[in-house]
Amino acid sequence: MNSEHRRRELAAFIRSRRERRSPAEAGLAVTGRRRTPGLRREEVATMAGVSVTWYTWLEQARDIRVSRQVLTSLVNALGLDEVETAHLFQLAGEVPPSELAAPEPELPxxxxxxxxxxxxxxxxxxxxxxxxxxxxxxxxxxxxxxxxxxxxxxxxxxxxxxxxxxxxxxxxxxxxxxxxxxxxxxxxxxxxxxxxxxxxxxxxxxxxxxxxxxxxxxxxxxxxxxxxxxxxxxxxxxxxxxxxxxxxxxxxxxxxxxxxxxxxxxxxxxxxxxxxxx
CATH class of the missing domain: 3.30.450.180 (Beta-Lactamase)
Structure with a gap:
């Protein structure tokens, strides 16, 4: 998978998870009628601690760097499970958290x-x-x-x-x-x-x-x-x-x-x- 294809897959995956997550699941109050299924982009951006513009670029598959810290914030904002989290990190070219190094053994x-x-x-x-x-x-x-x-x-x-x-x-x-x-x-x-x-x-x-x-x-x-x-x-x-x-x-x-x-x-x-x- 080349980098452009990986970015498109990452963008599509994040967008799909945003659209399926309800405001109630994210702990947000719902006021009025919503035209967007799931969460709005600005809501995810706010919960993840990034700008709306940057998050929009991410869903547009722009060539931007996504840090592990931001990926972790997206996991929490989108309510991803362990399998989805691993998939998100792999699409972003990062080692999934589930593959963390083993604890340091006691020194002889x-x-x-x-x-x-x-x-x-x-x-x-x-x-x-x-x-x-x-x-x-x-x-x-x-x-x-x-x-x-x-x-x-x-x-x-x-x-x-x-x-x-x-x-x-x-x-x-x-x-x-x-x-x-x-x-x-x-x-x-x-x-x-x-x-x-x-x-x-x-x-x-x-x-x-x-x-x-x-x-x-x-x-x-x-x-x-x-x-x-x-x-x-x-x-x-x-x-x-x-x-x-x-x-x-x-x-x-x-x-x-x-x-x-x-x-x-x-x-x-x-x-x-x-x-x-x-």
């Missing part, structure tokens, strides 16, 4: 032990969405108290583009931001079609014009082990060896910034960890 204790063993080197573990699912105390020396953030905001992309404190520790934020976006796109692959990943991208595009511009460039980048420079209020400029390792049979990735063994920097990070533990 051995992963957390590894993070502890890596101290004083800052290290954390991310999933395919670049969510930080575990970290060590040395990581908090640079990134701050990650527990203060909502779980869904402990995300490398979100921290990079939406948390000013995170930007201040980077020696070259512009370059690192562009690399992070290109690396994420390259590593996510088919996961970009998963609803939770698509939702993250949509939220970032709304929150950060800088992310939106970089994302739409569609750049790709491979991972390259290299030295990274960070800034810390007490430690000043520090150079660390940046490495990543994928867990076998898992979507988890270990990210570490290695400190030379027995170095003065390692001793100072250990002292800061001790001060934080108080």
């Amino acid at each position: 204790a051995q992963y957390r032990l590894l993070l502890t063993q890596l101290e004083p080197s800052p290290a954390y573990i991310v999933n395919r969405r670049f969510d930080i699912v575990a970290w060590n105390r040395a990581c908090q020396v640079f990134y701050g108290d990650l527990e203060r953030l909502a779980e869904r905001r402990r995300n490398i992309l979100w921290l990079t583009f939406a948390e000013p404190e995170f930007r201040r520790i980077s020696a070259d934020w512009e370059q690192e931001a562009a690399y992070t976006v290109a690396l994420f796109r390259a590593q996510a692959g088919d996961a970009l079609l998963q609803p939770d990943v698509a939702e993250l991208v949509e939220e970032l595009e709304q929150a950060s014009p800088h992310f939106r511009r970089l994302w739409r460039r569609k750049d790709l980048a491979p991972f390259v082990p290299e030295r990274r420079t960070m800034f810390h209020p007490s430690l000043g400029r520090v150079d660390l060896e940046y490495v990543k390792m994928h867990a076998a049979g898992d979507d988890k990735t270990l990210v570490a910034y290695l400190v030379p063994a027995g170095s003065e920097l390692g001793k100072r990070i250990t002292e800061l960890i001790g001060d934080a533990d108080g």
Whole structure:
């Protein structure tokens, strides 16, 4: 099915469901005689939180983008069941909500032990969405108290583009931001079609014009082990060896910034960890 045919099918499907849904079913008061079967376009538009003009274009099969958020609003406005919802999302070129990724399994204790063993080197573990699912105390020396953030905001992309404190520790934020976006796109692959990943991208595009511009460039980048420079209020400029390792049979990735063994920097990070533990 080509894109034009898909748009026509989407328009026809939405129109058919609008015409069969009564005002009473939608919780609307009926006043006077209605010439239109079912709901009016302006009623659906209001319930879905979109303009009447935009909704009219949708029913006319215009070439417009329909976000997952708007699709969800249309599901509620039109009273679609699970099968109809899946059909709506598929016509719009989106993964249906019923195919959401499985809940994140509990992280093995051995992963957390590894993070502890890596101290004083800052290290954390991310999933395919670049969510930080575990970290060590040395990581908090640079990134701050990650527990203060909502779980869904402990995300490398979100921290990079939406948390000013995170930007201040980077020696070259512009370059690192562009690399992070290109690396994420390259590593996510088919996961970009998963609803939770698509939702993250949509939220970032709304929150950060800088992310939106970089994302739409569609750049790709491979991972390259290299030295990274960070800034810390007490430690000043520090150079660390940046490495990543994928867990076998898992979507988890270990990210570490290695400190030379027995170095003065390692001793100072250990002292800061001790001060934080108080």
